[in-house]
Amino acid sequence: MxxxxxxxxxxxxxxxxxxxxxxxxxxxxxxxxxxxxxxxxxxxxxxxxxxxxxxxxxxxxxxxxxxxxxxxxxxxxxxxxxxxxxxxxxxxxxxxxxxxxxxxxxxxxxxxxxxxxxxxxxxxxxxxxxxxxxxxxxxxxxxxxxxxxxxxxxxxDITNSFQRQAQQDAESPLWKRAxxxxxxxxxxxxxxxxxxxxxxxxxxxxxxxxxxxILPVIFGMLEIHPTTFKGTPLTIALISRRSRHRAGTRYFTRGLDDQGHAANYNETEQVVILNDHTTGLGGSSWQQQQKSSSLADGVGKEMQILSYVQTRGSVPAYWAEINTLKYTPKIQIRAIEAAYPAAKAHFDEQIRIYGDNYLVNLVNQKGREVPVKEAYEKVVEMLVSRPKEHVQGDQRTDEKFHTIETAEKKSQFDRLHYIYFDFHAETKGLQMHRAQLLIDRMREALVAQQYFRASVDSTPGNNNKTDGGRLDVRSLQTSVVRTNCMDCLDRTNVVQSMLARWTLDRMFIDLGLLARGSRFADEDAAFELMFRNMWADNADVVSNAYSGTGAMKTDLTRTGKRTKAGALQDGNVAVTRYCKNNFLDGPRQDAFDLFLGVYQPSVGGGLVFVDRRPVLIQAVPYIAAFGLFFVLMGMYSPRLPDAAVWPMRLFILFWTGVTGWALWFIFNNGMLYVNWPKLNPRPWATEGYHETISRVRKDKILGPLVARHERGLSVARYINAEEGKKRIE
Incomplete structure (x- = not known):
């Protein structure tokens, strides 16, 4: 090899x-x-x-x-x-x-x-x-x-889960196996x-x-912790692999593309390895590890590998959230029928790789997220042969659970199992423990799906240095839980950590490290703390890559309970996300597109980064800044005892009016001031720009000046936008 x-x-x-x-x-x-x-x-x-x-x-x-x-x-x-x-x-x-x-x-x-x-x-x-x-x-x-x-x-090969590694040809080059x-x-x-x-x-x-x-690299989160559980040495690792397809930032990359790739798609694998005595940074050769393993205490003397895989990804439909500087962007959803081929391609791949897919949807059933929830359900209903729906409610909510299963299995898409859970309604009032209801509801499916388990074949002839011994597979994971909320960040990570916890309890029971019915959290406080922090770190890394900030609700993941301090921190995260997603994410999206080859400068035009908005439009934020400066200067500048008061008051009132008008103009025409991607402009950004600039031309103050000095800039600016739109189509 x-x-x-x-x-x-x-x-x-x-x-x-x-x-x-x-x-x-x-x-x-x-x-x-x-x-x-x-x-x-x-x-x-x-x-x-x-x-x-x-x-x-x-x-x-x-x-x-x-x-x-x-x-x-x-x-x-x-x-x-x-x-x-x-x-x-x-x-x-x-x-x-x-x-x-x-x-x-x-x-x-x-x-x-x-x-x-x-x-x-x-x-x-x-x-x-x-x-x-x-x-x-x-x-x-x-x-x-x-x-x-x-x-x-x-x-x-860290691009593949241990289960997929066990099914590969270990003699092929590493990059070919990726x-x-x-x-x-x-x-x-x-x-x-x-x-x-x-x-x-x-x-x-x-x-x-x-x-x-040729060296393959993954993007995501990877932590490896050599530790002990109740005195038994083991290694626990958490790996989140981010897909290179449809990668990008929060508001500029949603839903599916035409090839069926989902935005913010991550595969997360939790790995437990027993009797691995080369886990230190210094380490030793694999042969030395095999010799030292004979001295190990605990469960057997052979190296054992157990892993559990989950996925997350954006709602599989054509949808977007359109930034207009408002805190809650407008949601735009295209016809479900148009998204059907892409959704079919997406789940065809998911079923081929993972088997049955349990689709856990955590978006809200009320308010602005409802269209996204309904779009997901329509997609599933179109894919399965004979959809059978079941809605369960209680005094808290009319729709605690909403499941869609097939009445009979005729096609591969009948291996989709949709489970809606009203996460926010159930956990309202810091009662995050009620999320356990979802795990209880899925218990039979979780038991049936199993997890991957293998031992390392150390028989003579198999202990070569290159692959460290072949994997002797004991059991395979037969299905996967695909979790999503709106961003696939905060709510998603909470539920994924709970699923990982449930499965880890099961692994330890099967290994004989826990009595049946026990939980590792009650047996080893140090291990519990390490587990919580590992999953909280995962939440922050995945969230930073997509939204530019750490995750929300990490107080629950790290401490096991929702706190007021955590809620305040979530408020800080929300404000930071608003600022970054509106004013900084354009260049971040351009960087994704450039590195991953979505945009290739060799086929694009020149001067792609030039701001071609009319100069007067560009000047409005500066007018607001200057106006605020003059207002503060007028209020706090020292004055002579005998100085007249009214001239200064009029000065302050005038600049207050100018500042107020400038801010009103900015937020009333927010499409013009969002920092959009320039390499692959989004179609809705192009359409929104033209609509907004047409409205500005009718403005009583700036309209005549803008119309007079545009010089055809809107057409020049969006040549690249149209090229990008054609590439997407």
Missing amino acids: TLPFRDINVQTASDAYIFTSPSSPNAPALAIDRPTGDIRLLDASLLSGKRVSRITSIAGILGVIQLRLGELLYDGCGGFGCEELVTDYGCEDKYIIVITKAQPVGRLRGHMVYKVVSTDILPLRERQVSDPDEDRFLNLLRGFIKPGPMYFSYSV DDRFFWNRFIQSDLINFRNSGGRGQPAPQPNIDPY
Whole structure:
């Protein structure tokens, strides 16, 4: 089996970047030519006499990305005659993104897992002139990669659950085994993968020797805790893998795309490993672990792996929330019939991968969330053969539970089981313990779905270093719970942690660590605290990636009860989300689209980041700021004892009126002041802009001035929007 190189040196030359592995001197060197980006494999022994400017040690290659075509940057090619130069030399702006520092997180089954700590971007062409758009693209990439929680391993496939790992060919290269949904850097690895599959200039055949340079990375949350439970040593890990499909920010990415990919889709796996004695950061080899396992106390002497998988994802329909600077955006839902093919594709994949799907819906049954709830139910009714509905209510609510099952199983979509639970109504008044009603309702399904359990086959001939021993499967998880609320963040994480807790109790009972009917929370307080904090950390990481803030209701996850302090913290989170989602999320969405290949600058136009709103529209926030400044200056500036009062009062009243009008204008025309994505403008943003600007033209104060000075800017600004809309369609 071919594994990625653990150590790579980068030699920087004037004509190429050359990558070699010091620990594998006989392996071919990888050369990426400058400035063309052509990829070649070289005999490493022939590089000794090559002149290089510097040699750098890196942890891996994240990928290669092209930002602009040469034709858009002809000045950088020398001006006159540049067209010929572009044709001959492929004057492209490509960059190699390398991992310069990785931090060990812990060991899973003896394999070390790392977190990406720092990266560097290596240009293939030195630009002679500054290009504002190119600089903006680079800043987006750096700002996206730096805080992004990305993880990788050189020897174990963390893109796949342990159950899927057990069903794979362990001899294939690590990147080929990776789950395409969670192979986060798949797009920027395209150049290396294409060269591997079909070769390149001078090397037209497939090139399997490049496999060790291709390193799959996941985006999400990963914690590994070597610990004990009632004196029994074990390792517990939590892994949340975010899908690279339809990834983005909270209000700009909702529902499904045409391929059936759901927004904010995450697979979360809770793993328990017993008799794993290589869990420290130092660790030892797998063979040493097998020898030391004979000294273990507790349940057996063989390594045992138990895992439980859940998923979350946006409501599978075509819907959006449209920012207008109001606290609660307007919900827009397209016809369910239009979303049927996408929903069918989505659940076809979910059933193929996970088996039966229990669809837990936690949105509100009253207020603005009702259309989303109804859309989900209509989708399920269209998919199952003979939908059979059951509604249960009580004195708290008329619809505590709403289930949709099939009356008879005729198609694969009859493996969908819809369960609506009125989370907010049941937990109102800080009574979060009532969420346990959902677990009680699902008990039979949870018992039937099982969990994955395997032992490591340590028989002679199977204990090779590369895979650490084969998995001897004892039981498989046969279904999955797919949970959602509006954002798939706060309510979702509370319910997922409760499902994980219930299953962990069951695992410990099956292992003989707990008596039947007992709960681990009552047996080991330290383990309980660690479990709570691990799931609260998961809530914060998933929420930060989508909404820009930590999760709400984490006081319940961390302490086990809802508190007033936690409610106040939720208020702070809500205000922060409002500000970020309206004024900062546009560039964040652009960064997602750029890194994941949803937007490719090589096929886009120039000056995409220019603000083409009429100048007077852009000036209104500044007028409000200046007006507020003059009001405060007038109120708090010291005055002479004999100074007249009325002139200052009139001054303050005038600027108060100006400030009030400016704020009224901003919030009454909020579509013009939301920080929208510029690389792939949303169709509803385009439509809303045109509607709002048409209304502004009728404004008694600014209308005539705007109409006079627009100069066709609305058409110029939304050329890229229409291109983005066509790509989406």
